[in-house]
Amino acid sequence: MSAPAAIALPVEACDYRTQCEPVRARFERLKARDVALRVKGLGKVFRNAEGAETVALRGIDLVTHRREFLCVVGPSGCGKSTFVRILAGLETKSSGTVSVGGVPVSGPGADRGMVFQGYTLFPWLTVKRNVAFGLEENGESRHVAEREAAQWLALIGLERFADAYPHQLSGGMKQRVAIARALAMRPRILLMDEPFSALDTQSRARMQAYLIEIWRKIDITIVFITHDLDEAVTLADRILVLKAHPGEVEELIEVPVPRPRHPGQSLTPEFRATRARLDALIHPSEAEADGPADLGGLDMVTRMASVGDEVE
Amino acid sequence: MRAPQPRRPSDGDAAPVEAVAPLPPVATASPVAGRARRSWIGVARPLTRRRYGALTLLSFLLPLGLWAAVSYLPFLWHPLVEVTNPGDVAWMEPGMRVPRAAFSEEVAAAQGTASPEGRPANPVYLPAPHEVAVAFWTALTAPPPQRDTIWLPASLWHSIQIIVWGFTISSVVGVPLGVLCGAQPTIARLTEPVIEFVRYLPAPAFGALMVAILGIYDGPKIAIIVIGTFFQQVLVIANTTRRVDPLLVEAALTMGSRNLRLIRRVIVPAVLPQIYRDQRILLGWAWTYLIVAELIGTSSGITFFITQQARYQHFDNVYAAILVIGLVGIATDIALALIGRRLFPYVRGEA
Numbered sequence: 001m002s003a004p005a006a007i008a009l010p011v012e013a014c015d016y017r018t019q020c021e022p023v024r025a026r027f028e029r030l031k032a033r034d035v036a037l038r039v040k041g042l043g044k045v046f047r048n049a050e051g052a053e054t055v056a057l058r059g060i061d062l063v064t065h066r067r068e069f070l071c072v073v074g075p076s077g078c079g080k081s082t083f084v085r086i087l088a089g090l091e092t093k094s095s096g097t098v099s100v101g102g103v104p105v106s107g108p109g110a111d112r113g114m115v116f117q118g119y120t121l122f123p124w125l126t127v128k129r130n131v132a133f134g135l136e137e138n139g140e141s142r143h144v145a146e147r148e149a150a151q152w153l154a155l156i157g158l159e160r161f162a163d164a165y166p167h168q169l170s171g172g173m174k175q176r177v178a179i180a181r182a183l184a185m186r187p188r189i190l191l192m193d194e195p196f197s198a199l200d201t202q203s204r205a206r207m208q209a210y211l212i213e214i215w216r217k218i219d220i221t222i223v224f225i226t227h228d229l230d231e232a233v234t235l236a237d238r239i240l241v242l243k244a245h246p247g248e249v250e251e252l253i254e255v256p257v258p259r260p261r262h263p264g265q266s267l268t269p270e271f272r273a274t275r276a277r278l279d280a281l282i283h284p285s286e287a288e289a290d291g292p293a294d295l296g297g298l299d300m301v302t303r304m305a306s307v308g309d310e311v312e
Numbered sequence: 313m314r315a316p317q318p319r320r321p322s323d324g325d326a327a328p329v330e331a332v333a334p335l336p337p338v339a340t341a342s343p344v345a346g347r348a349r350r351s352w353i354g355v356a357r358p359l360t361r362r363r364y365g366a367l368t369l370l371s372f373l374l375p376l377g378l379w380a381a382v383s384y385l386p387f388l389w390h391p392l393v394e395v396t397n398p399g400d401v402a403w404m405e406p407g408m409r410v411p412r413a414a415f416s417e418e419v420a421a422a423q424g425t426a427s428p429e430g431r432p433a434n435p436v437y438l439p440a441p442h443e444v445a446v447a448f449w450t451a452l453t454a455p456p457p458q459r460d461t462i463w464l465p466a467s468l469w470h471s472i473q474i475i476v477w478g479f480t481i482s483s484v485v486g487v488p489l490g491v492l493c494g495a496q497p498t499i500a501r502l503t504e505p506v507i508e509f510v511r512y513l514p515a516p517a518f519g520a521l522m523v524a525i526l527g528i529y530d531g532p533k534i535a536i537i538v539i540g541t542f543f544q545q546v547l548v549i550a551n552t553t554r555r556v557d558p559l560l561v562e563a564a565l566t567m568g569s570r571n572l573r574l575i576r577r578v579i580v581p582a583v584l585p586q587i588y589r590d591q592r593i594l595l596g597w598a599w600t601y602l603i604v605a606e607l608i609g610t611s612s613g614i615t616f617f618i619t620q621q622a623r624y625q626h627f628d629n630v631y632a633a634i635l636v637i638g639l640v641g642i643a644t645d646i647a648l649a650l651i652g653r654r655l656f657p658y659v660r661g662e663a
Contacts, residue, residue, distance in 0.1 A: 090562050108565040120563040123658045124581045134567035137577070165658045185567060 016273040019256045027254055030237060033065040035102075036221040037087070037189055042096035044082055044247075055246035056082045060096070062240060062249070064221055066188075069212075071224045071236035075282050079247030080225045084193050087223060088114045101188050110138055113182030117194040119174045121166040127177050128153060128162040134185040152180040156214070172203035176210065183218065192224045196231070205263065208234055212261065229278045233271055234261060241281050250281050376441065383440035386432040394433035399426035409433050439628040447628035448635060464617055464629075468636055471602055471613035474530060478537025478605075479598045486545035487587065493546060494553020495579050504550065507543050515540035515601055519608040528609035536608060540601035545594050552586045553579060585656040592648050599641055 019027065042060040045053050056079040064070050072080045085091040087098060089108035098105040100112060113134075121130050128149045135145035153159045156176045166174055175195055182190055196204045208231060215222055226232050232239050233255055241250040256270040265271050359367070382389050393415040398404035401418050412432070419427045434440075439447075451464035493500040515536050522532035522539075556579050564578040580587075606615035614633055621629035 088562075088566055090565065108562075108568075110568045112566065114563070114566040116559055116563060118559050120557075120559045122560060122563075122578065122581065124584070124656075133564075133577075137564070137568040137573070167658055181567070 014269045014273050016253065016256060016270070016277045018270075018273075019254065020258060020270075023256050023258050026259065027237070030065050030068055033067065035063055036066045036068065036100065037062070037064045037223070038097075038099045038102075039063075039087075040097045042083075042086065042098060043094045044079065044086060044091070045094040057086075057247040060242075060247070060249055062252070064223070064238075066221055067215075067219060069215055069222045069224065069235055069237045070240060071226055071232040071238075072240045072242065073226060073229060073232045073278065073282065074242030074247070074250070075244045076227070078242040078244040080242055081193055083242070083247070084114075084191050084223060084225050087189070088112055088191050090114075110134070110185045111187050112189045112191055113185055113187035115175065115178050115182050115190065115192045115195045117197055119166065119171070119178065119198075121174055121177055121181070123166050126163050126165055127158065127169070130166065130177060131181045131184050134181060138185060149180075149184060152184050153177075156180045156210075170203070171199050172207055175199070175207060179211070179214065183214070183220065187220070189221045189223060192222065194225050194227065197227065204228075204231070211235065229275060229282070230266065232278065233257065233274050234266070239274075239278065241278065243281075253277065380441050383434060383438070390432035390434055392433045392435060393430040395428055395430045397429040399428040401428045404428055409436060436625055437627050439631060443628045444631040444635070447626070448632035451629055451632050452636075462617055462620075464614075464633060464636065467612070467614050467617040467633075468640070471606065471615070471637075472640070474533050474605065474613060475537065475595075475598055475602055477530075478534045478601075479541060479595055481534065482538045482541040482545055482598075483591065486542045487549055487591075490546045490549025491553050491575065491580060491583075491587075493550035494556070494583075495575050500550060504547065507546050511543040511547065516604045516608070519604075523609050530612070532608050533605040533612070536605035537598050537601050540605075541594055541598050544597065545590075548590050548594065549587055552590055553583050555586070556582045585652070585659045588648075588652050588655070592645055592652075595644065595648075596641065599637065 039060055039062040042057055042062075043055070044057040045055050047053050060083065062070075072083060074080050082091060086093045087100075087105065089105055089112065103111070105112075121127075122133065125133065128146055131149035131152050132140075132142070132145035135148055136142060140148070150159065150162060153162050156179070158173060158176060158180075161169060161173065161177075166177070169177065178195070179190075196207050199207060211222075212235065214220075224232075224235060226235075236255050239253040239255060241253060242248065243250040253274065255274055257265055257268065257274065258270075358364075391412060392409040393412055395404050395406055395408045395410065395415075398406060398408075399422065401422075404410070404418070410430075415428065415430060422428070456463050489503065493503055518539050519532065519536060522535040526532045526535055560578060560582050561574070564574055569578055602613070603615050606613045607619075611619060614637060618630050618633045621627075621633065
């Protein structure tokens with residue numbers, strides 16, 4: 001893993017299941033670690049007021065190991081948000097079991113931190129007190145909690161903003177504080193529900209690099225929901241692909257892109273093969289709903305501009 | 313991106329166009345350049361500072377101007393004649409206001425005897441602005457001329473005490489109960505239907521009952537304000553609490569907050585700016601109950617002052633007292649708004 005340049009990369013498109021030696025070795029080491037999260041036969045059925053039932057999730061099995069980075073992707077309506085909310089304990093499950101570090105999950109708990117899509121910092125607290133919040137809730141004195149919060153702020157490079165209020169921060173900074181706030185309680189698992197989807201492309205790329213940096217330095221398992229397939233390939237060790245109606249596991253992909261990751265890798269055959277596989281798994285059904293997939297032959301819009309006034 | 317593709321001119325461009333009927337040119341329907349229709353209604357933008365101030369001033373000056381016009385322009389309304397010199401008319405006295413028709417009848421019937429003189433006047437219940445201004449100043453500064461009448465500041469102070477007590481008692485119970493109802497559906501369902509019912513019972517209807525229970529002095533007055541405020545308060549605060557951002561509550565849950573601690577540390581702070589605003593509005597409602605409350609048992613406070621002055625036909629004093637209530641109300645509200653801005657500096661910055 002220390003010298004990725006030494007490995008000859010195949011020039012032609014490769015199979016996403018082909019792993020080069022360091023990647024394979026890494027996965028072996030990863031799977032030898034303790035189990036952080038075990039999900040068995042997880043199902044969720046929503047019942048509306050009339051008694052009609054919607055199956056959101058069915059028969060989800062998953063094992064993640066300590067310090068793994070797992071991404072969850074799937075078409076809209078596949079229940080990936082429901083999945084992570086059940087892991088967080090914010091939603092009840094209809095069937096199956098979820099255990100974290102061997103302990104069954106029932107309700108929200110400090111062993112699972114969560115970062116939400118929206119900015120959920122408490123607007124009435126300063127940045128430092130936001131980070132200290134979880135510690136105070138778990139019995140630390142305010143003084144100790146704030147001292148620890150200051151250390152976390154130093155870790156994410158926002159110590160200058162310790163006494164600022166959330167509304168004074170940019171979107172990316174807010175999500176960094178939200179991550180620090182979740183991590184401050186020393187959870188085993190960090191659950192992230194599309195945390196960067198509200199950010200612009202550049203901040204998102206920065207935040208991804210940033211999250212990887214944190215993950216490398218802290219003993220934490222990350223379950224990361226996203227609808228951005230490039231993001232999933234960039235970040236994940238493994239990608240859990242769900243399919244919609246009902247939400248079931250389509251495939252669990254081991255990402256063959258070597259670590260450490262960098263933006264240039266998005267052109268490597270491994271990255272593109274994985275990305276192509278994800279596209280094939282997720283997009284067909286969406287394309288059907290939105291119109292013909294082959295945009296080249298698209299001629300369904302009546303011309304309303306003059307002939308000769310072409311733009312393309 | 314893509315390499316530019318060479319286009320064959322006659323390929324797929326001209327042929328379908330001939331088949332399609334020419335579309336009506338929508339562009340000609342648009343307005344002539346430079347005369348675009350302006351919309352007065354749109355997404356509201358904040359006014360400039362100057363315009364804001366000017367309009368605020370104007371909103372007071374317009375009704376004042378109307379009042380002044382009706383008072384000072386004799387041709388505008390003035391249905392009566394104020395007698396300055398009764399002449400030989402036996403039933404007239406100086407200062408008397410008589411209908412214009414009756415006055416001109418007497419003038420016509422005078423023939424030989426001294427005819428009465430007078431000037432156009434408004435009814436006694438509509439004093440001119442300057443008379444009210446003088447009465448306002450006198451009522452606030454000078455002690456009352458008669459011994460049995462009460463001083464305006466003293467009666468006002470009494471009224472304010474009633475309001476403060478009533479509103480405080482109502483809030484001490486109503487706000488926590490409202491928050492609890494807003495945070496917990498079971499408690500809400502258990503209390504809100506009956507509160508909804510009681511809310512429609514007019515508070516003054518409890519007047520006689522309150523006098524029987526609490527005596528004739530300040531007790532029943534405070535009780536009426538409590539009754540008038542409390543039930544609305546619980547429902548309003550509960551609805552406000554229900555609008556708490558659920559994501560904030562969920563974030564707190566994942567960090568281990570539970571039950572009362574969750575209410576105290578997350579739900580209440582999250583909705584406190586809105587609760588504060590609700591309280592400002594509710595305080596205004598409490599004032600509206602004051603007048604009724606003060607008529608119960610022994611009449612007291614500003615209402616006693618108003619009814620007493622009206623009995624003596626000192627309508628300038630009546631208007632002065634009404635203005636005082638308005639001024640106290642608006643001053644309180646502005647003060648509370650300014651305090652609110654200091655208390656919740658993060659609210660304005662929130663997107």
